[in-house]
Amino acid sequence: MKNVLINGITVAYERLGEGTPLMLIHGFPLDHTIWNETAFLLKNDFDLLLPDLRGFGQSSATDAPYTIPDMADDLAGLLDRLGVEQIALAGHSMGGYVALAFAKKYPQRVSGIALVASQTIADTLERKEGRAKTAALVAKNGVRIVADSMTAKFSAHENTQNLIRDLINRQNKSGVTGALKAMAEREDLSSLLASFNFHVVLVHGDADDLISVDRAREAQALLPSARLIELPNIGHAPMMDAAEKIAEALTLL
Numbered sequence: 502m503k504n505v506l507i508n509g510i511t512v513a514y515e516r517l518g519e520g521t522p523l524m525l526i527h528g529f530p531l532d533h534t535i536w537n538e539t540a541f542l543l544k545n546d547f548d549l550l551l552p553d554l555r556g557f558g559q560s561s562a563t564d565a566p567y568t569i570p571d572m573a574d575d576l577a578g579l580l581d582r583l584g585v586e587q588i589a590l591a592g593h594s595m596g597g598y599v600a601l602a603f604a605k606k607y608p609q610r611v612s613g614i615a616l617v618a619s620q621t622i623a624d625t626l627e628r629k630e631g632r633a634k635t636a637a638l639v640a641k642n643g644v645r646i647v648a649d650s651m652t653a654k655f656s657a658h659e660n661t662q663n664l665i666r667d668l669i670n671r672q673n674k675s676g677v678t679g680a681l682k683a684m685a686e687r688e689d690l691s692s693l694l695a696s697f698n699f700h701v702v703l704v705h706g707d708a709d710d711l712i713s714v715d716r717a718r719e720a721q722a723l724l725p726s727a728r729l730i731e732l733p734n735i736g737h738a739p740m741m742d743a744a745e746k747i748a749e750a751l752t753l754l
């Protein structure tokens with residue numbers, strides 16, 4: 502992995518392939534490695550950037566506060582450093598929230614957006630409360646509680662579950678609590694969809710227990726030109742359980 506110092510923190514990233522610039526942004530509480538199989542399938546057509554968001558993987562895990570717009574700023578800083586002016590963004594779940602925040606602040610830098618198992622709306626009060634409780638437990642006892650409670654919700658497949666559980670257990674406590682608060686505070690960016698003048702792809706498993714496929718259907722209703730691809734019997738880790746379908750969907754960007 503390579504590292505750059507941006508906004509006072511180390512941002513780690515992988516870059517591979519040749520072609521149209523495309524950034525693959527991981528979700529919570531994971532890192533860029535969730536995209537490994539997808540990246541392998543896309544590297545002949547895309548110049549791929551796979552960052553670790555602040556707080557995750559090999560990027561710095563700072564103390565609080567964390568915000569989704571700060572994560573988007575880190576990615577803009579990374580692009581500046583690499584001399585990439587415009588790029589397509591594919592965000593998994595929380596990575597989709599970051600992609601939307603990036604598009605809000607840097608619209609001219611976006612050539613397409615794919616929301617993979619993600620959503621445009623903000624948290625409900627109930628979800629915010631749940632996140633606050635989880636953050637308090639993680640602060641006290643570590644990330645294991647998140648691995649235990651979330652893993653089965655990502656996938657019904659044992660192999661994927663094992664990978665996800667290990668990945669979550671390797672994440673940093675400050676990054677995980679920080680991102681929980683950042684997600685709880687994120688704004689509803691549904692109204693941004695109408696301003697998108699580039700390709701938008703919504704990919705969602707119809708067995709996603711963490712974010713219902715209804716969120717993707719609602720986003721598509723707000724932006725009828727968006728391509729909605731529903732994956733039957735796929736949960737919240739489509740890039741791991743259906744990498745070929747994800748790669749195919751991202752070629753639409």
Ligand code: MLT
Pocket residue numbers: 527528529530593594595596684711
């Ligand atoms: C994710 O996978 O990034 C999170 O589950 C998203 C969320 O909790 O809103």
